[in-house]
Amino acid sequence: MSNHNLPKHVSIIMDGNNRWATRKGLPGVSGHEEGVKKARLVIELAIAKKIKTLTLFTFSSENWNRSKEEVDLLMKLLSKALKEEVPSLIDNRVSLKFIGDLSKFTNDLQIEMKESESLTHQEEKTKQLDLLIAASYGGRWEIIKTVNKLRSIKLGKNEEIDEELFSSHTSLADFSDPDLCIRTGGEKRISNFLLWHLAYTELFFTDILWPDFDEKELDKALADFSIRKRNFGDKSDFQGDHG
Secondary structure (H helix, E strand, C coil), X not given: CCHHHCCCEEEEECCCHHHHHHHCCCCHHHHHHHHHHHHHHHHHHHHHCCCCEEEEEEEEHHHHHCCHHHHXXXXXXXXXXXXXXXXXXXXXXXXXEEECCHHHCCHHHHHHHHHHHHHCCCCCCCCCXXXXXXXXXXXXXXXXXXXXXXXXXXXXXXXXXXXXHHHCCCCCCCCCCCCEEEECCCCCCCCCCCCCCCCCCEEEECCCCHHHCCHHHHHHHHXXXXXXXXXXXXXXXXXXXXX
């Protein structure tokens, strides 16, 4: 597969950790730990395949509604992953950025996130990958946040908010929209993920649970993407009475 047929920005909804653990008769934490290992693998694969941006949906705004025990466990796992993975991200010239309502995390974890972003900052000429971690993230939350941000800058009475202006104040203002969104775990929905940004993104759903996701399955998604015809709503693509 030639590089020009590869997506520049891939986003992944990593679903199935708990089900993977249940099927194996293991505690839920085992599924999440395997999920972290799989995230590490996919980061390495993204670099090898020269994908420029990778966005991983790790913790949604709705996930705060899970049991306190599970949420606390996920927070500890996130802190542990940052401590363990940041040196490797630096070595591989990966620039890390968190998107989401980070104010909901503890002060200590917020500090760890900011330090991780600072430590992994890369200049454009040396950077191999932008890694975006969507944590405490919700698509509706982002749209409301963006609207409020635009209101706060007090636009002139006659100034209209167009797509370009709106996009310039979102979490992905410095990045292109995802070309491909992969969801593991068998569900066929986007679950409030990047609602503004996925308007023309190609979607790939797989029954594979996230801890079982591997290079073979990623290659399936990339191969599927490579044969899609992307015209971003150009009516010439529609047949019959649709446009």
